[in-house]
Amino acid sequence: MKKVPQYRKLYETLRKHIVENIYKEGDLLPSENELCKLYGMTRPTVRQSLGALANDGYIRKHQGKGSIVHHLPREIGILSVSGTTSAVGDRNLRTRIITKPIIKPWDEGFMFPLSELEKESGCIYMERLRLLDGIPIFYDISYIANVNLPRITSRQFEDKSLFQILRDNYQVEIKGGEQRIKAIPSSLKIGRFLKIKRGEPVLHLERKMETNVDDLFLYSSIYCNTEKYSIYGTF
Amino acid sequence: MKKVPQYRKLYETLRKHIVENIYKEGDLLPSENELCKLYGMTRPTVRQSLGALANDGYIRKHQGKGSIVHHLPREIGILSVSGTTSAVGDRNLRTRIITKPIIKPWDEGFMFPLSELEKESGCIYMERLRLLDGIPIFYDISYIANVNLPRITSRQFEDKSLFQILRDNYQVEIKGGEQRIKAIPSSLKIGRFLKIKRGEPVLHLERKMETNVDDLFLYSSIYCNTEKYSIYGTF
DNA sequence: AAATTTAACTTGTAAATACAAGTTTAATAA
DNA sequence: TTATTAAACTTGTATTTACAAGTTAAATTT
Numbered sequence: 001m002k003k004v005p006q007y008r009k010l011y012e013t014l015r016k017h018i019v020e021n022i023y024k025e026g027d028l029l030p031s032e033n034e035l036c037k038l039y040g041m042t043r044p045t046v047r048q049s050l051g052a053l054a055n056d057g058y059i060r061k062h063q064g065k066g067s068i069v070h071h072l073p074r075e076i077g078i079l080s081v082s083g084t085t086s087a088v089g090d091r092n093l094r095t096r097i098i099t100k101p102i103i104k105p106w107d108e109g110f111m112f113p114l115s116e117l118e119k120e121s122g123c124i125y126m127e128r129l130r131l132l133d134g135i136p137i138f139y140d141i142s143y144i145a146n147v148n149l150p151r152i153t154s155r156q157f158e159d160k161s162l163f164q165i166l167r168d169n170y171q172v173e174i175k176g177g178e179q180r181i182k183a184i185p186s187s188l189k190i191g192r193f194l195k196i197k198r199g200e201p202v203l204h205l206e207r208k209m210e211t212n213v214d215d216l217f218l219y220s221s222i223y224c225n226t227e228k229y230s231i232y233g234t235f
Numbered sequence: 236m237k238k239v240p241q242y243r244k245l246y247e248t249l250r251k252h253i254v255e256n257i258y259k260e261g262d263l264l265p266s267e268n269e270l271c272k273l274y275g276m277t278r279p280t281v282r283q284s285l286g287a288l289a290n291d292g293y294i295r296k297h298q299g300k301g302s303i304v305h306h307l308p309r310e311i312g313i314l315s316v317s318g319t320t321s322a323v324g325d326r327n328l329r330t331r332i333i334t335k336p337i338i339k340p341w342d343e344g345f346m347f348p349l350s351e352l353e354k355e356s357g358c359i360y361m362e363r364l365r366l367l368d369g370i371p372i373f374y375d376i377s378y379i380a381n382v383n384l385p386r387i388t389s390r391q392f393e394d395k396s397l398f399q400i401l402r403d404n405y406q407v408e409i410k411g412g413e414q415r416i417k418a419i420p421s422s423l424k425i426g427r428f429l430k431i432k433r434g435e436p437v438l439h440l441e442r443k444m445e446t447n448v449d450d451l452f453l454y455s456s457i458y459c460n461t462e463k464y465s466i467y468g469t470f
Numbered sequence: 471a472a473a474t475t476t477a478a479c480t481t482g483t484a485a486a487t488a489c490a491a492g493t494t495t496a497a498t499a500a
Numbered sequence: 501t502t503a504t505t506a507a508a509c510t511t512g513t514a515t516t517t518a519c520a521a522g523t524t525a526a527a528t529t530t
Binding site: 003031032033043047050061062063064065066067 | 479480481482490
Binding site for chain 3: 241242278
């Protein structure tokens with residue numbers, strides 16, 4: 001078992017309290033010194049937790065005042081890595097597999113430059129469709145370099161986040177990444193999946209995600225129907 | 236004059252070195268202890284600088300290895316607040332005013348909920364077009380609550396960032412914000428400004444930005460032609 | 471009563487120190 | 501030579517202490 005640092009525990013605790021509406025929007029969190037006493041840690045440690053919460057948009061800090069709970073996004077929080085599912089809240093998000101994970105060579109002219117190691121190992125490819133309240137929202141094509149992920153193609157991906165499987169079975173954690181965003185006209189194929197007409201605007205995200213495993217990156221190309229829902233993010 | 240903290244100075248120094256390619260992509264920064272000696276500060280302070288740089292996507296940190304310079308985005312970094320202009324690098328970004336700042340009441344059904352104070356004071360409204368190498372990329376509609384910003388409507392906005400004017404003349408700093416992103420079909424009006432056909436996909440951003448001044452928010456509705464350039468961001 | 475000052479909070483910055491944990495390199499042993 | 505071990509790095513986590521700076525509310529003065 002991996003040891004979870006103290007500041008991370010407090011982060012998770014407070015985050016849980018916020019998303020479960022125990023601390024409501026606009027509420028003042030206990031002061032840093034109070035949190036120190038409550039959880040038996042020192043102020044720098046508490047500050048590390050609060051800093052992370054502020055960074056992730058859960059709170060806002062005000063010098064001399066305190067930390068105020070920020071309102072929860074009602075929209076789909078795909079811009080942040082952590083907890084796509086939880087960010088959608090109590091809505092019904094389901095995942096449907098279009099193409100089960102298969103191993104194949106990388107596409108010519110892949111959207112991101114690849115290392116030699118990645119090129120040699122080939123890629124694990126899968127297509128998924130994610131539906132919110134029955135409406136198809138994301139058409140998601142994932143690419144992972146085929147390194148150190150034994151038997152991944154035989155796993156069940158229904159209703160489970162790819163991130164979750166990588167975390168639970170391979171101890172892979174997403175650390176950060178980069179992305180490009182465009183508005184493009186829907187192709188026939190994409191339109192079929194997202195139930196929209198050809199030529200209608202679709203949001204296209206190209207993402208490269210870094211992990212705690214060196215040289216292991218996740219790539220995904222996401223087509224998003226933003227007719228009804230927006231993509232939401234804080235900064 | 237406001238005092239700039241030490242960690243901020245080191246942040247700016249290193250950031251400058253990175254964007255000026257003195258530290259190149261993939262380079263290892265001096266170790267934390269070396270930076271301590273070089274700049275005469277302690278490790279927590281140095282770490283605060285590096286943490287901010289990592290957070291802003293300039294470096295990546297690796298335990299046991301060091302801090303590695305991350306490649307610079309070639310795309311347009313509008314997703315991050317700081318330095319839209321600088322993020323574009325050496326390209327020619329120009330701003331053209333479509334509607335000079337005027338004071339008017341808020342639109343009915345404004346994209347974000349407004350406080351009573353904001354509603355009463357009315358809003359400063361302006362429209363701008365931003366061109367990259369002569370090609371119109373952003374059509375930007377800005378809204379600011381009309382509080383404590385004397386004579387702002389008479390200022391020159393050509394070739395100057397709105398953020399810069401607020402910072403230089405009113406000591407207003409952007410602290411963070413939230414945004415929604417959509418892909419929408421271009422209207423006739425937007426198409427005229429962005430030189431694209433009606434119905435072509437456009438990226439639409441609705442942003443609310445928080446400042447160091449309480450109750451002062453900036454709002455903007457940005458229409459973006461992503462045909463040639465993508466919007467880029469790290470997370 | 472109203473304005474001002476003071477005190478008691480809050481978060482922000484910074485130092486000095488210690489040990490844990492991951493990475494690399496050099497020394498050692500098989 | 502090859503494999504292993506140990507040492508010397510690196511960043512990560514955590515404590516303790518101190519003062520600066522912004523905010524609020526109570527006490528004081530006018």
